[in-house]
Amino acid sequence: MSQALFAAALLAPDLPCPAGLRAWNGSDPTGRLAVYRNNVVSSLIDAVAHTFPVTQELVGEEFFRAMASVFVRRHPPRSRVLAHYGAEFADFVDGFEPAQSVPYLADVARLERARVLAYHAADAAPLTAEMLGVAMSSGDELGALQLVCHPSTSVVVSEYAVVSLWAAHQGRSDLSAVDPALPEAALVVRPGLDVLVLSLPPGAARFVIALQAGVGLANAAALAAREATDFDLPSVLALLMAHGALITAQFSGSLSR
């Protein structure tokens, strides 16, 4: 019996037990195959639950595990490193019909996935004010300055109050005081050992996304200002610096836009 047949049977509970398997006492091997089927699916559900604890709290464990059991069969891991697992989960939740009554669920999942990626991302020393000053004095066109974000940085933009919802589930605020319908954008970054989740002011998400795409300071600020007329570059730069979300400032003619 090939591993292909065994593998197919693991994720498809309705498939019959492959031929060529046996038990010492002559019992039906289907019941023993069920141990492997259960080990695979429940360990993967556990892995999903580990990455998305607030998503689970929002819908309850029973609902979450039922949803995750559909997910793990449809999207089993493609990597042997389980920290990478779950990239498709938020999109899956978006399309999971029984979860439609919790419209912000997928965005909370996106935030939780971003946290795990940040947790395991490469380490880098944050940019200091001194380093920024040296960089700024090394060129004459400040708008061409390129700011490089910390490798753990990501932004989650939502039509819902993802940061407040997530924070309330950390016991940092009262969940009943959160209005889920207020749009929020999250900055996720891990400058040291702890992953930070911050609410970004208007335009700042667009600004960070532009920096990550290699857009220079002036053009990134212009993009942000086009999206939010009250975009405040100095305060956003101060926020990013204060939380270690920038690691390098440099003039790079070939890269500036």
Next chain:
Amino acid sequence: MLTPSTLPGQRARRAVPAVPKVCTGGGLPAHPGVGLKPEHFRDVLETRPGIGFFEVHAENYMVDGGPFHHFLGRIREHYPLSLHGVGLCIGTEGYLDEAHLDRLDVLIKRYQPASFSEHLAWSSHGEVFFNDLLPVPYDRATLDRVCDHVDRVQERLQQQMLLENPSTYLEFEASTMDEAAFLSEVIRRTGCGLLLDVSNVHVSCVNHGRDALAYISSLPLDAVGEIHLAGFAPDHDAAGAPLLIDSHGTPVDEAVWGLYSAVLARTGPTPTLLERDNDVPSLATLIAEAQRAEDLMLTPAEPKRCGTYRSCS
């Protein structure tokens, strides 16, 4: 803690330095070790328990940076390390994943573990990773392939590896030899060592109606480089026969302690990992369980401490 000062009134034990000598390959110390869990990182550094070594799952550390590397690096400064793989898929019908071997090589160069071990099992097929240790038939074709894969691992990583006996729930009609004969032949042909998981021996022997002591007697025990002990969960098969599930979620069962004692009587003190991967208790609880392994290493010939082994107890 395994230091005499913390255990007044107990008999003298072999000295375990509170800060064991750091090993750079060449085997683990013949003392108990425990799995290193993220929830215990800070506790380990703050309390520095007197334990022989820590073991980690290699795949958990195949990430770019962050707290896992930060804490493992610091803990490694004080303890020998066992690097235990769960994703190499030595039992695959296909080729070994060279990219995964590269990732292992990076970890080995970085952390200089005293031991690298993997399982006689497969866990991936095609691109899909199943996150479970799946069984192989014990036939000539599988033997040749597993030997090729172990040879390749040892060549690529430039060190002897330990191969772990699996816990299994099914047998294959294609098998032409028993598991102990299969493992013995892999060890003879490749020169790899044996990670003797005593709990897996008990689980598999109950699950397949075998005699655990006879199974152990037919293994090359001089090749044992490490022992694993873990808990299991009881279940039943379709005919009502006991079926034990290798769950790693409970303390070590008395039957397994008894079998461990019987193994120690033949091997002498051997590096022994207390494995706990689910429902992980406090570090102190794990260390206390490890203490029992240390006690048994001192007195392997005292069966009264846990009774003689009976596979169906």
